[in-house]
Amino acid sequence: MKRLVQKLACRAIITALMFPGIAFGAGVQDREVIIVPVGTVQADILEDLKEVLTDRFDLDFTIIEPIQVPANAYNPERRQFYSGDILEYLSGTYDNKKVLAVIDEDLYVPELNFIFGQAEIPGRCAIISLTRLRQTYYGLPEDEAAFFERVVKEAVHELGHTYGKEHCSDGTCVMFFSNSLQDTDKKSSYYCAKCIITETEGH
Numbered sequence: 001m002k003r004l005v006q007k008l009a010c011r012a013i014i015t016a017l018m019f020p021g022i023a024f025g026a027g028v029q030d031r032e033v034i035i036v037p038v039g040t041v042q043a044d045i046l047e048d049l050k051e052v053l054t055d056r057f058d059l060d061f062t063i064i065e066p067i068q069v070p071a072n073a074y075n076p077e078r079r080q081f082y083s084g085d086i087l088e089y090l091s092g093t094y095d096n097k098k099v100l101a102v103i104d105e106d107l108y109v110p111e112l113n114f115i116f117g118q119a120e121i122p123g124r125c126a127i128i129s130l131t132r133l134r135q136t137y138y139g140l141p142e143d144e145a146a147f148f149e150r151v152v153k154e155a156v157h158e159l160g161h162t163y164g165k166e167h168c169s170d171g172t173c174v175m176f177f178s179n180s181l182q183d184t185d186k187k188s189s190y191y192c193a194k195c196i197i198t199e200t201e202g203h
Contacts, residue, residue, distance in 0.1 A: 033059055033159070034094065037066040038086060038103040041130070045151065046102060052152050053100075057159070061100075067093075069105065080108040083118040083127055090125045098162065100155060101127040116178055117154045119161035126158035132181065146185070153189045154178075160191065168195050 035050055050061045073085035081103070090099050107115050107129040116133065119126035133150040135143050156174050168175035171183075173192035178184040 031060055033057075033061050033098040033100055035061055035063045036090065036094070036099055036101040037063070038101050038127070039066065039069045039105060041066065041102050041104050045130070045148070048148060049102070049151060049155060053155060053159075056152075056156065069103065075108070078108060080106045080114065083107040083109060083115060083129075086127055087118060087120065087125050090127070091120070091123075094125070097124060099125045100159060101125070102130065102155075103127060104130045106131045116184065117158040119158040121161045121166065122164035123162050126155075126162050128154040128158055133184070138181070149189065150181070150184050153184055153187065156189055156191075160195065165191070165195050168192060170194070 033053070035046060037046060046063050050063055053059075054061045069081060070085055070089045073081045073083075073089075075082055086101065086103070086107075090101055107118070107127070109115055109118065114132060115129070117126065117128035128151070130151060131137060133154065134147050135141060153174055157178075160175050165175050167177040170176060170192045171186060172188050173195055174187055174189050175191060175195045176183065176187045178187070
């Protein structure tokens with residue numbers, strides 16, 4: 001896992017050098033992003049994610065204490081958690097903070113069977129779910145490297161939304177909408193030239 005984290009961090013540095021003055025997140029208004037575990041989330045996943053995102057966005061990422069999953073978010077009929085209720089709770093709890101929440105429960109919105117994540121567009125709060133990013137969810141052998149790369153992709157995607165980025169038609173861009181795990185695996189964890197976050201965005 002550490003080797004993958006280092007590999008992703010090196011890619012971020014190379015990309016920043018290719019786009020001088022347009023580094024991921026450089027100059028944006030929110031210099032600090034708090035990573036909020038919602039419920040029980042493995043600490044090593046959070047730490048590795050923090051390391052990659054710090055290099056990728058050139059922002060200060062801080063992991064805070066876990067919070068309980070808001071009780072009203074659970075839908076017993078679907079046996080899933082409604083992400084909109086969680087985002088509303090985060091927005092009301094962490095005022096004036098950029099938030100990336102991480103949950104290890106299955107999320108949904110009413111119009112879809114499930115989602116990997118959701119965010120305010122633009123806004124302050126985003127959430128990603130780890131549940132369906134694991135091979136074991138589909139009855140396959142676990143692949144930690146593939147799992148973590150998916151986590152990074154979904155985190156970068158949802159944070160992009162908070163800076164006003166919409167879904168992209170480029171299937172290799174991280175802002176491409178993932179309707180399946182295969183979609184996530186096919187795209188990269190980087191913004192395309194059209195979607196890259198510029199110095200002036202976020203102001």
